[in-house]
Amino acid sequence: MKNQIIYFALAGILRIFLMNSDLHNIIRDRIEVSTALNSWKRITEGVYLYNIGVDPYIGDLFHETPLGLIIFDSIQKHFSFYGLWLLFVIIDLITAYLLGITAKYYIKELIAYDEKNTPYVDKVNIHQDFASITATHGASTFYVSAAYLYNPYVIFNCVGLTTTVFTNFLLSLTLLSMVKHSKIICCLCIAFLTLQGFYPICLIIPGAICIIQNVKTNEKPESLLKIFILFSTILISLFFTSYFVMGNWSFLQNTIGFTLLVPDLRPNVGLYWYFFTEMFEHFRSLFIASFQINVSILFVVPLALRLHKNPMLLAFSYLAIDTIFKSYPCIGDVGFYLSLLPLWRHLFRHMQQGFFVGCFILFCTIFAPTVWHQWIYSRSANANFYFGVSLAFAIAQIFLLTDILFANVKREFAVQHGIMNQANGNKAKLLLE
Amino acid sequence: MIKPLPNGYVYAYFQFTTLWKAANNIETLKHTHLFPRGLAEIIGRHHVDELHVTLTEGLWNYAKFGYPFYSAGPGVEISTWFNKRVADVNQEWKGLTNALSGLLCASLNFVDPSNSLSPEFSFRPTGAVTQIPKSSFLRYSSLPRETACTENLTPFIKLLPCDSKKGLATLLNSAYIHNTNYHSIGIHFRSVCGNSKCTKLSLELRQTVSLVYDTVTFDTPDWSTRKLFGIGLRGACPLATLSSIYVDLSGNETTHNFKLSPQPDTTTVSFRGGQENKYAIYNVRSKTAEGALSIATVHRIQKSVASNYPSILYANRYIIGYGQEKGSLVTKIYNNYWKSLDIVLLENVPWYLSLYLHTMKITCNGETIKPLARRYIPGKERKQPYYLELILRLPPHSVTKLFVDVDYMFLKWQEYPPDANHGFYMGPAIITALLPIARNYTALPQDGSTITSIFNGTREGYLVQLRTESILISLPTPDFSMPYNVICLACTAVALAFGPLHNISTKRLVLKRIEKQSFFLSILGKVRRVLGLKEKTS
Structure with a gap:
């Protein structure tokens, strides 16, 4: 416990120190950190316009929701310069703490689940393997917090004062409410996230699965229906609250419309910007539709069917897919799901591409600012260089995700049958068929 | 009007005024006499009350040259007041600019809502109106990338009653005109009072050509109309009621020292806004009766580098910052007057520069200035530009700086112009002020139609509309082959x-x-x- 407090304090001091240094402005203006959706400069502009009586949604700098506008307005009014920094750091620390608690409950649940489904195969045979599956559980709870506290992506995100800090806070609250089976908080958080970024709407599926886990089988459909009704009620009422705040629906075009139609082509760590810069005009709507379907609909049902027994992993996969394929990703989003990795420590031994992915992510992190400087400032490179880096970054993340999911499949197999590499005395390997 | 400017420049200004005692409606505009038919039809069809189009090449240096008869930003600039009856102004605006683009052979068809504004303070109708209409009937646009060329001059001259056959227009030879440091052609249409009580209206069309020559490139400091325009003048246009050449002699004997030949018909002394000006007047009709007329100057002694009174208000604009990611737009306004001046500043920022209003800083001698009024409409990509209009009170003898942060946008690959790495031109800011004195002021008073109206034309204030430089912005480009x-x-x-x-x-x-x-x-x-x-x- 004492250790934890030290870790948290150290992480807080690190953030405050970076905010106070000259690096603050550099980090804040990095395109990997601040996107059109989460940049604090744009929020300030929106709040400023709102206060001088200009509708911020008629321009194209402000893309927060009207509720966000009200909240950030009051934050900017009531917090001084340093107060603002402190607020961001504290929110970030709370997020880390919530993630830690989530991990604790989740691991507990996982162990209980594994014990309940003890494999009926010969215990002696698999004893060693099974131990390795469960043994690391206790230690990994704090790793999640630590991974969030000291993840450079998350630190940069916090120092850059992006609104992703608040998004991550809501996400961690969502995950916690999932493992705590708290229906209302879960629905509320997801509704807020949906209003703000649209993509987290799919989190309602793992949320619902988690909540109904403890419900008796014959009451499950009813309970499921209740959750969806609750969720849509909250979501619709949030939209109407926004409408009453602004007095018109123009905010939809600039929030959800902006996310879905991708009019801003400023580079970021995602794939959209260069793809739609180089798009032939008559194919634009086709590709926007297919890309958006790819990120928000395509994988929802198959993964939900496959991973319904492990809703936390399902939520993790959704988060990762959203981050890789969403229209304006930032490293804060990447950092959030990366810091959940210690949850899957029991899968690590089944993973094959850890080294590869780690190297890729490391190189991309170094190359991105380098080629950006070459392109924009020294003009000795061009847009392709930066696109190459963002492409490699996306592919590394894809490999990471698929590797984890594949490892999960393998582990399920191992729990059932033990770790086998022989069939009928011959060397054999595991294949998906 | 020929006006020698300090530092060896000569400003030549042509104005062809057509006055037509008729009301502005479609039926009368269909039956024209001296008024150009092509333009009249366009004006009638699109219910235009007032129209100003200028095509300009080069930069007017307000600090050195003083104020021109008509201010014009680089490239094409157009502003129009539509009639109150017009239901869909945007539709008429589109039709008008397309029609004019055909008439003048200029790319006015590129004017669309994404580069048009309806400024509230900067523009007022200059003609006779019963009441000042709302700014929603006004459209202003500038296309700084456009170049003014021979292909624009030829249709422009064709609108004149005598074409280029006779009269002052014969002097407009494209080879000589496009050799100048600055040239601007303009078409200005408005309604003016037809009689002294203003019960009847007349239509007024002014076609103007402004040229600035640099005589330093000549062999001698002596200039003549033959040297400037290539030929002498062989008579006035028979249809013209008044055809005269005026030479501003005000600076003679102080900043210049020259003698005119032939001798002018008359010279007149004009007192205007605290300034004394002396003009030589040549009546073209009588002077050309016996042969071609060429007004020449003979400088008596080698010209010394003479100082001139600086203009009391001028401005600069530039972008600071390096890289293609972000920058700061700076507008610098100089007030050389001993009293404070109220000005209207119109910032017209294209949509591909995201402007952060909250970063706007106006400073003067280290102190922050608050604008007296502000209008702001944020831009929307591909739909509307950023429109910022400020009323500022400039302290006496001061330099006021306005900073505002901008981000450079990343465009779709097909939105870049050919030679994308050359960059994008950004139209000028417009500074409007009512000057208390007429120093370096040349423009006609609002109620005047011909150049003679500037003689002793003292009024309460002297309206100037300065244009700043247009700025070349290099936006980040994608790889177009990818x-x-x-x-x-x-x-x-x-x-x-x-x-x-x-x-x-x-x-x-x-x-x-x-x-x-x-x-x-x-x-x-x-x-x-x-x-x-x-x-x-x-």
Whole structure:
């Protein structure tokens, strides 16, 4: 416990120190950190316009929701310069703490689940393997917090004062409410996230699965229906609250419309910007539709069917897919799901591409600012260089995700049958068929 | 009007005024006499109350040259007041600019809502109106990339009653005009009072040409109309009621020292706004009766570098910051007057520069100035520009700086102009002020139609509209040869995710025996299978 407090304090001091240094402005203006959706400069502009009586949604700098506008307005009014920094750091620390608690409950649940489904195969045979599956559980709870506290992506995100800090806070609250089976908080958080970024709407599926886990089988459909009704009620009422705040629906075009139609082509760590810069005009709507379907609909049902027994992993996969394929990703989003990795420590031994992915992510992190400087400032490179880096970054993340999911499949197999590499005395390997 | 400017420049200004005692409606505009038919039809069809189009090449230096008769920003500038009856102003605006683009052979068809504004303070109708209409009937646009060329001059001259056959217009030879440091042609249409009580209206069309020559490039400081325009003048246009050449002699004997030949018909002394000006007047009709007229100057002694009174208000604009990511737009306004001046500043920022209003800082001698009034409409990509209009009170003898942060946008590859790395031109800011004195002021008073109206034309204030420089912005460019590659690569990434996720969610894990077969044997087996040979079973 004492250790934890030290870790948290150290992480807080690190953030405050970076905010106070000259690096603050550099980090804040990095395109990997601040996107059109989460940049604090744009929020300030929106709040400023709102206060001088200009509708911020008629321009194209402000893309927060009207509720966000009200909240950030009051934050900017009531917090001084340093107060603002402190607020961001504290929110970030709370997020880390919530993630830690989530991990604790989740691991507990996982162990209980594994014990309940003890494999009926010969215990002696698999004893060693099974131990390795469960043994690391206790230690990994704090790793999640630590991974969030000291993840450079998350630190940069916090120092850059992006609104992703608040998004991550809501996400961690969502995950916690999932493992705590708290229906209302879960629905509320997801509704807020949906209003703000649209993509987290799919989190309602793992949320619902988690909540109904403890419900008796014959009451499950009813309970499921209740959750969806609750969720849509909250979501619709949030939209109407926004409408009453602004007095018109123009905010939809600039929030959800902006996310879905991708009019801003400023580079970021995602794939959209260069793809739609180089798009032939008559194919634009086709590709926007297919890309958006790819990120928000395509994988929802198959993964939900496959991973319904492990809703936390399902939520993790959704988060990762959203981050890789969403229209304006930032490293804060990447950092959030990366810091959940210690949850899957029991899968690590089944993973094959850890080294590869780690190297890729490391190189991309170094190359991105380098080629950006070459392109924009020294003009000795061009847009392709930066696109190459963002492409490699996306592919590394894809490999990471698929590797984890594949490892999960393998582990399920191992729990059932033990770790086998022989069939009928011959060397054999595991294949998906 | 020919006005020698300090530092060896000569300003030549042509004005052809057509006054037509008729009301502005479609029916009368269909039957024209001296008024150009093509323009009249366009004006009638689009219900235009007032129209100003200028095509300009070069930069007017307000600090050195003083104020021109008509201020014009670089490239094409157009502003129009539409009639109150017009229901859809945007539609008429589009029609008008397209029609004018055909009439003047200029790319006015590029004017669309994404570069048009309706400024509230900067523009007022200059003609006779019963009440000042709302600014929603006003459209202003500037296309700084456009170049003014021979192809614009020819249709412009064709609008004149005598064409280029006779009169002052014969002096407008494109080869000489486009050799100047600054040239601007303009068409200005408005309604003016037809009688002294203003019960009847007249239509007034002014066609103007402004040229600034640099005499330093000549062999001698002496200039003549033949030298400036290539030929002498051979008579006035028979249709003209007044055809005169005026030479401003005000600076003579102080900043200049020249003698005119031939002698002018008359010279007149004019007192205007605290300034004394002396003009030589040549009546073209009488002077050309016996032959071609060429007004020449003979400088008596070598000209000394003479100082001139600086203009009391001028401005600069530039962008600071390096790289193609972001920058700061700076507008610098100089007030040389001993009293404070109220000005209207119109910032017209194209949509591809995202402007952060909250970063706007107006400072003067280290102190922050608050604008007296502010209008702001944020820009929307591909739809509307950023419109910022400020009323500022400039302290006496001061330099006021306005800073505002901008971000450079990343455009779609097809939105870049040819030669994308050359950059984008950004139109000028407009500074409007009512000057208390007429120093370096040349423009006609609002109620005047001809150049004679500036003689002793003292009024309460002297309206100037300064244009700042247009700025060249280099936006970050994508690689224009990449569309197919990018589509392929990005789709590959999507496929890389789709494949494994599809496998994981649809397939089951099975244990499979590893076939121990060498590469060679497997190839051999395949070849045999292809050839239809029976494989030996082991």
